[in-house]
Amino acid sequence: MTRDSGRMACGIAATLSFIFAAAPALAQDATAKIDGADTAWMISATALVLMMTIPGLALFYSGMVRKKNVLATMAQSVACAALCSLLWFAVGYSLSFVGDAPALGTFERLFLRGISMESTSAFAPTIPELLYVVYQMTFAIITVALIAGAVADRMRFSAFLWFVAGWLLFVYVPIAHWVWGGGFLASAGVLDFAGGTVVHLNAGIAGLVAAYVLGKRHGYGADNFAPHDLSLAVIGMGLLWVGWLGFNGGSALGANARAAFAITATHLAASTGALTWMFLEWWTRGKPSVLGLITGAIAGLGAITPASGFVLPWHGVVIGLIAGAICFWGCTRLKLRIGYDDSLDVFGVHGIGGATGTLLTGVFAVAALSAGPDAPEGSPGLLEGNARQVLIQLYAVVAVLVWSGLLTYVLLKAINFLLPLRVSEQHEIEGLDLTQHGEALQ
Amino acid sequence: MKLVIAIIKPFKLEDVRDALVALGVQGMTASEVTGYGRQKGHTEIYRGAEYAVNFLPKIRIEVAVPSDRVAAVVEAIIASAKTGQIGDGKIFVTSIDQAVRIRTGETDVDAL
Numbered sequence: 001m002t003r004d005s006g007r008m009a010c011g012i013a014a015t016l017s018f019i020f021a022a023a024p025a026l027a028q029d030a031t032a033k034i035d036g037a038d039t040a041w042m043i044s045a046t047a048l049v050l051m052m053t054i055p056g057l058a059l060f061y062s063g064m065v066r067k068k069n070v071l072a073t074m075a076q077s078v079a080c081a082a083l084c085s086l087l088w089f090a091v092g093y094s095l096s097f098v099g100d101a102p103a104l105g106t107f108e109r110l111f112l113r114g115i116s117m118e119s120t121s122a123f124a125p126t127i128p129e130l131l132y133v134v135y136q137m138t139f140a141i142i143t144v145a146l147i148a149g150a151v152a153d154r155m156r157f158s159a160f161l162w163f164v165a166g167w168l169l170f171v172y173v174p175i176a177h178w179v180w181g182g183g184f185l186a187s188a189g190v191l192d193f194a195g196g197t198v199v200h201l202n203a204g205i206a207g208l209v210a211a212y213v214l215g216k217r218h219g220y221g222a223d224n225f226a227p228h229d230l231s232l233a234v235i236g237m238g239l240l241w242v243g244w245l246g247f248n249g250g251s252a253l254g255a256n257a258r259a260a261f262a263i264t265a266t267h268l269a270a271s272t273g274a275l276t277w278m279f280l281e282w283w284t285r286g287k288p289s290v291l292g293l294i295t296g297a298i299a300g301l302g303a304i305t306p307a308s309g310f311v312l313p314w315h316g317v318v319i320g321l322i323a324g325a326i327c328f329w330g331c332t333r334l335k336l337r338i339g340y341d342d343s344l345d346v347f348g349v350h351g352i353g354g355a356t357g358t359l360l361t362g363v364f365a366v367a368a369l370s371a372g373p374d375a376p377e378g379s380p381g382l383l384e385g386n387a388r389q390v391l392i393q394l395y396a397v398v399a400v401l402v403w404s405g406l407l408t409y410v411l412l413k414a415i416n417f418l419l420p421l422r423v424s425e426q427h428e429i430e431g432l433d434l435t436q437h438g439e440a441l442q
Numbered sequence: 443m444k445l446v447i448a449i450i451k452p453f454k455l456e457d458v459r460d461a462l463v464a465l466g467v468q469g470m471t472a473s474e475v476t477g478y479g480r481q482k483g484h485t486e487i488y489r490g491a492e493y494a495v496n497f498l499p500k501i502r503i504e505v506a507v508p509s510d511r512v513a514a515v516v517e518a519i520i521a522s523a524k525t526g527q528i529g530d531g532k533i534f535v536t537s538i539d540q541a542v543r544i545r546t547g548e549t550d551v552d553a554l
Contacts, residue, residue, distance in 0.1 A: 224493040226486055291488055332490030345489060 034118075035126040041255035042127045042135055048246025049138035053145045054081050056243055060236025060298075061149050064291075064344050067228040068431025069153050071439055076148040076157075080164050081141045087168050088137040095173045097121060097136060100182035104174055109133075123180070124253040135250060140176070142247075143199045144168055149344030150207030153217050153225075154428050157436045159421045166411045167206065171404050175202055179396065190396040191365055191379055191389065193262065194251035196306025196358035197400045204351020205401050206408040207342055213412045214421055216341035218428045225343075230290050237294035241270055244301050248308035261369055262308040265316030266301065269308075272317050273300020276324025284332075292328075295349060299327035302350050303357030310365040310379060319360050323353045355397050362393035443538040443551060444512045446505045449477065449531040450523040455501050461522035462505060465514055468554065471504040481529040500531060506538060508551050 058077035062070045084092075090111055099106035109115065112133060119129035144164050151160070178185040179198050192198060217225070227233060248266040252259035277296025282288040303323030304316055311319070331348035342348065365381030372378075380386040412421060422428070427435035434440045450458060455472060462470060476497035483496040507515050516533055524530055543553040 224495065225491065226488055226493050226495070285487055287487075289487065295489060336490060348489075 033126065034120065034128055035254070038126040038254040038256075039128065039131060041259065042124075042131050042250060042253065045246035045250025046131065046135045046138055048243045049135070049142065049250065050081070052240050052243035052247065053077055053138070053142045056236050056239030057142060057145050058236070059232045060240060060294075061152065061233075061344055063229050063232030063234070063236060064149075064227040065152050066225065066431070067441055068433055070228065070433060070441055072157065072432030072436050073148070073152055075437060076152075076160060077145045079157075079161060080145040080148065083161060083164050084141045084144050084168050085137055087165060088133075088140050092140060092168060092173050093133045093136065095169075096176040097123060097132070097181045102184035102187065103177070104183075105177050105181055126254055132253075136176070139195060139199060139247075140168060140172055143172055143195070143203050146199075146203035146346055146350055147207045147210060150211045150342045150346040151214050152343040153432065154214060154343075154422050156420060156423050157432070159415055159419055162415045162418065163210075163411065166415070167408065170411060171206065171407045172198075172202065175400055175403060178399070185396050185399060188395060189379070189389070189392050191310055191361050191370075191381075191393065192306040192358060192396065193309035193361070194248045194305045196303070196354045196361065197396050200302040200305060200350040200354025201358060201397060201400050202354075202404045204347045204349070204354055205405045207346030208340060208351060209405050209408040210412060211340050211342040211347070213409060213416075217343065218425055220341050227291065230294075234290060234294055237297060241297055241301065244270070244305075248305060252309055258309050258369060261312070264313045265308045265311050265319075266304050268313055268316035269300040269304030269320030269323070270297045271300070272320030273297050273303070273324040273327075276300075276321050277328050280325065280328045295331065295345070296324045296328070299323045299349050299353045302353035303327075303360070305354070306358045307361040307364060310361055310369055310381070312364075312366055312369075315360075315364040315366075319357060319364070322360065323356050326356050327353050355401075358397050359390060359393050362390035365389060443541055443554065444507055444509050445536050445538050446507060446512065446515050446519070447534045447536070448503050448505075448519050448523065449475070449500050449533075450503065450519070451525065451529065451531060452499055452501045454523045454525075455503070457522040458503060458519055461518040462515065465511075465518050467505055467507060467511075467515060469505075473502045475500050475502045479529075479532065498529065506541060506554050508554060 054077060058074045061077065062073040065073050093112065094107055094109035095105040097105060098109045112130070115129050120127065121129045121132045124132045144167055147167070148160070176198050177183040179190055179192050180186065190197070244266055245263045249259040249263040252262055274293050274297035277292045277299065278288045281292040300320035300323050304319050307315065307319055327349050330352040331345045335342065335345070335348055361381065363382040365379050365384070367378030367380040367384055370378040379389070381389045415421060423432060423435060431440070448458070459470065476499055478496055478498060481498065483494055483498055486493050486495055505515060512535060516535065519533055541550050541553040542548070
């Protein structure tokens with residue numbers, strides 16, 4: 001016992017000295033200057049994106065599950081936010097956004113060592129590097145938290161925590177580096193403004209694989225799985241929608257016109273997505289459901305995400321329309337035909353919406369929006385005569401599908417060696433609130 | 443003494459209460475219940491998944507009255523709870539063996 005605690009103390013001391021020893025700031029671009037307006041906007045955007053997960057996603061998801069699983073669903077979002085934050089601080093940021101190797105970043109910023117008051121990132125030269133770290137942290141959080149919707153009502157909480165940690169490190173971190181951190185997809189010229197591939201497609205395909213590996217909920221197709229309180233889901237959707245202005249607008253990484261273009265396209269796509277789903281449901285099912293309205297809005301938001309800083313307002317309307325229709329088909333037809341039990345439609349909304357938006361970015365990209373001092377040409381899409389961009393977008397979609405799908409499968413199978421992924425059937429019937437957390441709604 | 447039990451549509455509770463107060467009925471108990479009768483339930487659709495909801499929300503009211511008031515009370519409930527649509531509910535009347543007012547110890551009709 002004594003020897004163990006002694007060893008542990010030594011380990012902690014070594015880790016701390018490792019974190020603090022490398023204090024001298026690494027050489028930064030001498031011309032980089034931190035801008036007050038950009039910094040102010042990015043602090044606000046960071047708060048908005050964090051709000052999307054806690055409480056946005058927690059409410060959105062927990063409103064759609066049955067009453068016995070409400071707290072467990074909320075616990076997944078909150079625990080995911082906490083765990084991903086610490087892992088992002090420890091290793092995630094460094095491996096995602098430091099160094100420009102094709103596959104992965106470096107350990108240079110492990111535990112954020114070496115970040116000074118003057119540090120900036122090459123990706124966001126006008127704001128403090130630490131702000132960029134936290135902004136990107138909120139993206140990592142929501143991406144992992146999104147997957148929880150696919151395994152809602154049945155995943156063991158301890159297995160979920162292992163999954164969150166493993167998935168962040170082995171799936172999110174590499175893909176964020178590939179697309180945004182100077183990796184091979186960035187070098188190939190992939191356009192993903194705020195996370196069509198990194199966030200939505202990534203979480204969507206992982207959700208589909210996880211739903212397959214865990215299997216269907218007990219009573220699927222026979223029992224009543226109706227949402228226990230859609231008003232919670234409406235509040236959650238509202239927080240997501242508002243937070244999304246920070247998600248896409250903040251991805252301009254500055255207080256500028258591009259951020260304005262991004263939030264406009266985002267808001268219009270959400271509006272069009274909501275109305276598209278509503279009218280399709282009204283037409284095919286006879287009633288415009290509230291769940292349909294809010295799902296359509298999220299589908300539009302997910303699809304506009306990769307395109308938002310590359311397209312004009314009317315493109316947002318078109319993308320929202322297409323996403324609303326395709327995701328409606330995905331959730332109401334494709335899902336039933338294939339027969340997977342993705343509880344809250346992570347794949348149907350984020351997977352299909354993210355892939356659709358990523359491809360449409362290659363169609364609609366307007367060079368003038370991405371032209372700047374570093375890239376005077378900008379990035380044109382198919383409508384501006386650059387058909388090749390669609391193929392590059394497809395390349396990114398396939399790369400993310402394969403890596404995320406494969407690694408999610410391997411990770412879940414590996415965790416399954418340690419402990420069962422699902423709760424017992426008896427516990428599933430009793431509800432996760434009581435059996436996993438010892439609490440329940442009255 | 444008789445106990446009148448009525449299962450009614452939830453939004454009719456206030457109408458029924460007003461009708462019984464007008465008759466001079468002194469008290470009632472109301473509970474939120476679920477159930478089904480010939481109406482059977484209904485279907486709800488969530489993103490394409492259809493669920494049959496077999497138990498519908500209803501209000502169950504209980505009124506204890508002297509035997510000679512039963513007919514009037516039943517008539518009043520029918521008049522106030524009726525919409526003419528399926529699912530209006532049912533009324534059951536049963537006998538009461540004993541009634542006691544806890545505060546005073548009064549019994550039977552005096553306790554109602």
